[in-house]
Structures are given as C-alpha cells and as structure tokens.
Amino acid sequence: MTQTFTENPLAADHYDRTGWPVSRGSREEFVAKFGEDRAQRFEQAYWAMDPIADALYTSGNKSKDVMPNLRDALARGKADENTLPEVAALIDDMNAALENVDWERLERGQKAALSVPVLAQNLSLGPGALIHTYSAPSIADILVNTGELTEGAVHRLAYTTNWIYSVYLKDELKPGGTSYIHTGMVRAMHAHVRRVQTKLGLDYSEWGAPISEFDMFRTWFDFTYIAFTYCRNLGYRMSVEEEQDLFYLWQVVGLMLGIPGDLLAPETDIDASQETIDAIHFVDGEPNDASRALVDALFSGFVTNVKALLPFPDESIYDWMYAATRIMHGDEVADKYNVPHAVSRPFTELAVPQVQAGYDLLRANPEALEKEVQQNHQILLDALTHETSYMGQDEGIKMNDGEFRPGA
Template sequence: MNAPAPLSTVNEWPAGRGSREEFVAKYGTQRADRYQEAFWAMDPVADALFTSGHTVKEIMPNLREALARGTADDDTLPEVAALIEDMTKALAGLDAEKLERGRRTYLSIPPLSHGLALGPGSLVHTYATPAIADLLINTGELTDGAVKRLAYTTNWTYSLYLPDALQPGGEGFIHTGMVRAIHAHVRRVHNRKGLDYSDYGAPISEFDMLRTWFDFTYIPYAGLRRMGWQLTAEEERDVFYLWKIVGRMLGIHSDLFHGEDGVEASQETMDAIHAVDGEINEAARQLVDALMSGFVVNAKELTGFPEDTLADWTAAHVRIIHGDEVADACGVAQSVMQPILEMEAPLVQERFDLLRQDKEALEAEIQKNEDMVRQMLTRDATYMKQDEGVKMKDGSMAVGA
C-alpha cells in the first residue's frame, strides 16, 4: 500500500460515508460542506502536545499539574499552556445557573440508570460506526480490557457532576483535559502508522467527536425516556448545555452543536450523522460483545445478581434503547425481560415525576447520588496516565513523540 497523502491535505468526501450528492439532496449543501471539513479536521491544539518534540513522559505529568492548578505557570510547557487556555475559553460567557441546573438534573436520576444509558446506550452507539470501531479495535484494550474501559468512561462522566467541576482546577476540568490529550495521543500513534483513511476520514476526527458528543446527550436521554426517566424540555436544555461546555473543552467547535438543545431539537442532526455512519461491521460487534460482558461484570459487583440474569437484563436495555434493528446488527441476544421492563417504564416515570414535585425528597435524592458519584470517582484511570504510551492490539506500547 502506498503511503497516503498527509492528513492535513486531504479534504475529499470519504468513500465510506456514502454519496455526497444524496446527502446534499436530503440535508443541504451547507451541512455537507461542514461535515466534509469535519471528517478531516482534528484538534491542532491538543495534537501539538505530541508533535512538539517533547516525550510522553515529559508531557503527561506537566499536563496533569497544570490541569490541577487550572492555569499555566513558569514550568508549564508551551503546548500544555495553549491547551489550558483553549479549554478555559469554553467558560467565556458561562451561564452558571443553567450549568448548575444541568448538573442537578443529571443527579436526580440514579447512577445505575445513567450507567445503563451510558453503557448499553451511549457506547453501543459509539461502536456502531466502523469509523470508530475499526480504530478502537486496533488498540486491543477495548476488547481485552472491556471491564476497565467501561469503568473509565463512566469515571470521566462522574467527574463532570461535582460542584464547580468544570471550573479550572475542578475534577471535570482535570479529567476532560486528560481525555482530550489521550485522544490526541491515540490520533498521533495512528497517523504515524501511515494508514489509508480514505474510507471515513481522519482518525478521531472532529466529526467523530461530534458524533460521540451525541452519545452523551441525545442517545442516553432518548434511551432514558424509554426506561421511564423522561425530562422536561427545560431539563433537557440544561443537560445539553452542560455538555456543550464539555464539548468545547474537548476541542469540538461550538458551531457543530449550535441549536442542539434536546432530543427533538437534535433529531435531524442525528439522522444526518447516521446517514454517513457506514454499516455496522465485525469490529463493532466485537466491541459491543466486550462492552456487554464488561457491563455485566460491573453490574454484578454493584448488585450481586447472577451474571446470566444481568446479561439478559442488559440485552433487554440495549433493545429498549436502540431498537431491534441495531441490536440484531450488533449481535445482541433476545431478552425475555424486555417486555417486563417496558411495562414497568410508566411506573418508573410516575415515581420520577412525583419525586420532582417534592423539593425535600428531590434534594435528598440529588445529594445521595452526588455522594455516590464522589465515592466512585477515581483519578487512577488509564486516561489519567498513559505516560508509557498507548497499548496496541499486539501488546506493544506505541509512544506519541
């Protein structure tokens, strides 16, 4: 295979994204032009961490220290300082009250229910496109270490929901900065392999990041609705607003999610994204299978229920959240629990609505869930370190500098 042109010079409509003409006919030229740009755009601010000549062992501790302070100092590497500055720009014009409402809305729903929406919900959707699945399968850890990887993704989200979490130096600020750096690290490693990206565009592109942003907004909250946790339109706007701040901190340009303020408001964009996803492939099925197994192991630790019961329960939620077509394509088993859970959803919704009408009970629920999140949050996660490099499928460690 001939080495492809440098990614910075490639801007064609990727072959695996389907017909540009058909996309334009349905979604318009403006959206097509912006997505074509996003297919190849990466994150120059974060990518500079691993193209400046400093080693990973130099970069990672320097970045952790700067994120914990929330600001650069005289010992901060210039590229680290630039990343801190860019993340802080996400807070410009911040509506603190709206952000706090979004945080409290999240905490009004039990972490286990959110965990279902995140694992069988968000991550199944993440893996369902070959643009992401093919890249992730190369690292090996996402299949061999699915239990830990699921826990780490959940751990990052926990960091976002503590008081003042997104302020410089806050837990969410720290964890999000490290997640952004790891994306850049993985992107650098894959770019150096000289692979052909003509099918879907750059690895962990801006488009991939936008799609993943919806995996923490549209996908879980549409799924939670089906589970009996439907929010009001205002509550959805508040939660989406919190994630817009997080998305900007991750390096996504805000024009891509402008106007995406709830499930209904985001439907056309989700349809447009799915139009260029590509077909669910074997890599996606491997990742979903590993995810399901990992979720069952984690749920057993929390509940003590038998694994076969939890496997059926998890499969039922995948089908409730995503529907049978996606579940079948991902190789998810049929579930005898599905009709039972679907019948229980109205009762869950009724209890949730009653809870929100009782200010004292709601406050107690939020505090209980915040305490649980605080107890489960850890800084001992792979994305917080990576000082040795990125572990690849063959077990080797690939460094980013």
C-alpha cells in the same frame, strides 16, 4: 465561544485531506436531504482534528515530560512560568471555553442528570450509548486497533463512565477542579491515539481523519441525545427545560474537549438535535466486525461491573441487560449484534409507565428531588478514581498487535 477550522499539521501527507470520504455514501444524496451547507461543514469535519491538543505530541518534547507538566497545569487551572508552551496553549483553550459560562444553568444541568438513578444511567451509557458509539466503523476500527476496549473491557468501561460522571460533580468543571482535570486528560488521550494512528501510514480516504472533528462531534451525542433518549425509553423523560440545561452543560464540556462551537450551538435538546442525528446516521455506514467485537466486550465488562452493585446471579443480570438493550435500541439494531431476546423484557416494558410516574412525582417534590440528587452525587463521588488509562499516557499506548507505540 465559536471556534474556526484550522489546518492540522499532524495529518500525514500520504492521503488526501479533502473531499467526501468514499464510505460516507453519496454526497449528492446527502445534499438533497440535508442541504449543501451541512454537507460542506461535515466534509470539513471529516478531516479536521484538534491542532491544539495534537501539539502535545508534535512539539518535540517527550510524553514523559509533557504529561506531568499537563497534569500540574490542569490541577492549578492555569499555566505558570514552568508550563510548557504546548501545555499552556491547551490550558488557555480550555479556560476560553469557560469564559462567560452561566454556572447556575450548568449546575441545573448537572442536577437534571443526577435526578436519574445511577443504575439507569449505567444502562443508558453502557449498553445504550456505547453501542451507538461502536456502530460507527470509523470509530470502532481505531478502538479495536488500540486494544483499549476489546482487551480489559471491565476497566475501559469503568474509565469511560468515570470521566462522564465526573462531569456531574458540582463545581468540578471550574479550572483546577476534578472534572476539569479529567476532561483535559481525555482530550490529551484523543490526541495521543490520533498521533499513533496517523504515524501508522494508513490511507484514511474511506472515512476521513482518525478521531476527526466529526468523530468527536458524533460521540458528543452519545452523552446527550443518545444517553437521555434511552433514559426516556426506560421511563426517565425530562422536561424540555431540563434537557436544555443538560445540553448546555455538555456544550461547555464539548468546547473544553476541542469540539468547535459552531457545531455544538444548534444542538440544544433532544428534539432540536433530531435532524443532525439523522444526518450523522446517513453517513455512518453499517456496523462491522470491529463494532461487534466491541459490543461483545462491552456486555462482558458491563455485567462484571454491575455485579458489584446488584446481588444477583450472572444469568439474571444478563437477562436484565439484554431486555434493556432491546428496549433502548429497538429490535432492528439489537439483531445486528445478536442480542438475545430476554425473558424479563415484557415485565420491564410494563413497568416503564410506573417508572415515569414515579420520576415525575420525584421532580414535583423539591425536597425529595434534592435528596435524590445529593444521594446520586455522593455515589458518583465515592466511585470516582484517578487511576485510569487516560490520566497517564506518559510512555505510550499498547496496540492490539502487542507492539508498544511510544508517546514520543
């Protein structure tokens, strides 16, 4: 399932698509710490994109024709005589990612994720993983430019978790399944935003290509290493075997999203991924104003969404969220975003060992574990919606400046 780098015809000609981006720090220092092989692979990934998905918007067909055709093909799980060639290529690539998949192991990964309460996962994915996503200026600047998260944060946060949770639904990653459809549309959304950004005529020498292979790889860790490290911090530490099954699940999803297999293959659990995470953080840069704007929007959206689940006043939910944020990220990171010090933090931290003990007991009782998994599975199934921005894209994307960027 290993893919190779392919030159992307979508990339604009006005900036150099090679070399070490100027804001990624010293290449020499990187090599001294992480080696020449990793430096070369990162350098390649800074400029590589996703030519198969990008072809949806460069084939000459209009988005209003491509998107319904894509949705139909995803729902069937295969191309037919009415499928546009660029759509068929994407479907074939996603199906190639599913060849030789160990479905039993993939299901074990789903069950490992579903053993963690949904509310704890909301924390690890929202104030946890998404803050990590936004800390990268290369990603934050694009998100703020589209307005997709600073405006309408409630909906955007819900849509992100909507797709992630679809990944944990049994059998739904198979061709034609719900998660298969959502994952294909998320990949198309990446291509859509990438095309809009590329057509702006900007100079990307600072960080590399927009929504690059590197950016997608980095974001993949937010759903694996980052989210479940933060679950650990909250008292939900899995066994190594459970982590490995979970990472296997996300390796399959990563391939379906167009992330090359040679990048994903070594990342098998939290500890095995530590050096790669360190290397990524070495070239991240510091959070910028866009990062902070996104985090502010995230906090507001998260509280609004959680109020539907917890019958508590706003100030209590904020305090709980701030406590969890500081426990997950640590004070140094939290201070960069001016996260308030929460009154409830000492009590939350004192409860972590008890939470871990309860989680260990649950997983030691197969009957109780299966009941918990089924209950969480049903919660996610009930919450799933197809009314998301990424399921559309037929006309275009509204930019933060109010201008409408057509999709064709």
